[in-house]
Amino acid sequence: MTGVISLLPEGRPGLLAPLLSGAWLSGGSEDLARYLAEGGYAPLPAPDRLLDRIAAAGLRGRGGAGFPAAVKIRAVRDAPGPPVVVANGEEGEPGSVKDRWLLRHRPHMVLDGLRLAAAMTGAERGCVYLSDARAERAVRRALAERPPELHIDVVRTEHAYVAGEETAVVRRIDGGPALPTAKPPRPFESGVGGAPTLVANVETLARVALTHSRPEAADDVAGAHLLTLAGARGAAALVEVPVGTHLKVLADLCGHGRAEAVLMGGLFGGLHGAGWTDLPLDHESLTAAGGALGCGALYFLHPEDCPVAVAGEATAYLAAQSARQCGVCVSGTGALAGTLTSVARGTANHDTTDQLHRWSRQLPGRGACGLLDAAARIVATLLAHFPDRVDAHRGSACPACADPAPEDGRRFRVPMP
Incomplete structure (x- = not known):
């Protein structure tokens, strides 16, 4: 780190x-x-x-x-x-x-x-x-x-x-x-x-x-924030920054300047593609962009990273972490994770994408906590920001998605400084 x-x-x-x-x-x-x-x-x-x-x-x-x-x-x-x-x-x-x-x-x-x-x-x-x-x-x-x-x-x-x-x-x-x-x-x-x-x-x-x-x-x-910055191909750091700092500054800080996307707010704020570098660090701007600051953890995706793979691992982790008390959460997170696995393997079709769109709109707010909302937001933002990448998986498996999404969230774990 x-x-x-x-x-x-x-x-x-x-x-x-x-x-x-x-x-x-x-x-x-x-x-x-x-x-x-x-x-x-x-x-x-x-x-x-x-x-x-x-x-x-x-x-x-x-x-x-x-x-x-x-x-x-x-x-x-x-x-x-x-x-x-x-x-x-x-x-x-x-x-x-x-x-x-x-x-x-x-x-x-x-x-x-x-x-x-x-x-x-x-x-x-x-x-x-x-x-x-x-x-x-x-x-x-x-x-x-x-x-x-x-x-x-x-x-x-x-x-x-x-x-x-x-x-x-x-x-x-x-x-x-x-x-x-x-x-x-x-x-x-x-x-x-x-x-x-x-x-x-x-x-x-x-x-x-x-x-x-x-x-x-x-x-x-009140305006300063502690943030955890990480990514698969750069360094990680715990930083304190003033409100309004642009996300591009944070990416450059730890060698993620090549990043093309960011997973925001831990697993709660969703994936963001084009235009993410211009976003300032404040609740209003991030909310207006369809995201959320959440716990202040940012995970940067480089050109070699596949957003479908990242979304698949994130939803698989959330499905495994469900408290299993709400039927809608168990079935909803499981359905989202399983369907993203079919996308990653190249077996999805137009109906699959339509299902994901429908679930991402219907599931938020139906669980006892925010876990189901987080999974739905990841899927919604994947579809909104990376429709071409999702379509590219139709009929052919992606090398970056070849391995099944692990359920331990290992991609996102950060060592302590």
Whole structure:
């Protein structure tokens, strides 16, 4: 892996910049004394003031949906009953490493954000939810270094695509399996132990902490993003970039300048072909282009890569990762993956393509979580951006698609920096 790279302008506060500016890591985790010197764990005399600052800066959640953080916090604060706050560090997307990196290297910043979330909501109980063993050790060390002001549990789960979905998080913390449940109710209404619960991504919480320690830079903090960049033929990196950075800049950064397409948002944002290089990194532009930033993982496709093969492997992985609780998800993801396999093998016809078009329109929104939506979006964007490549497979197998799509998502896995 290329490593950890900050593209933030000099002097702009970020989550990666302190690491790059000096050797402050001890045993792989940030030093408490250094974090305190940077303004960490500062007193919070007026929680509502911080909440207003977060709202004004427009901080969005970094778990995938991009929901306004202040709205989510207020919903939990205003719900009846004593709330619970959860730092969600379970990265289901195989191409993302940002949350594990933060928990391993900046646990105090995440815990600081959790402390602030508790103050803003009135919670007296918190939880750090994760699946990475090294991250768990780092968090427990940080808790021992500075005992928290509220009761905090550390709950470890098995890694799975759906394990980080917010209702799955609640279910696992309550002692059940890490599988999604039907909604409503949502966690802000009835979560851990039936209490209103804030399930916040760890990057979101880290940015809350940085906003508190650097209030004058709240807009910059809210606008920056951690991204995982990868591809089959270039390097990979964890980067922090300001909002508006063009995707072409990101591709060039890791040697993917020859890329002709990108799989966006982990497996959630779909495939994008012609014109992707001109897309700026912001939710509105990506949504308008039919994509989504999701967890901030980008996978670049070079001219030698076949988008049908990439889509086939992605849908096969999603089908294998289904929680198998929703019949429509089991049958839908299986049908999409199986049909893409027939396209890859050259046995598809016009009816096959029509089926894929129909399913990609009908399936979104019908599962308990976003897994089915992700599979449908991959197929929809493949058909929209690469119709000629799909047609070229009709009647003849593609060498790049010769092997059956593996179900382990290995194409998209990124080594940790």
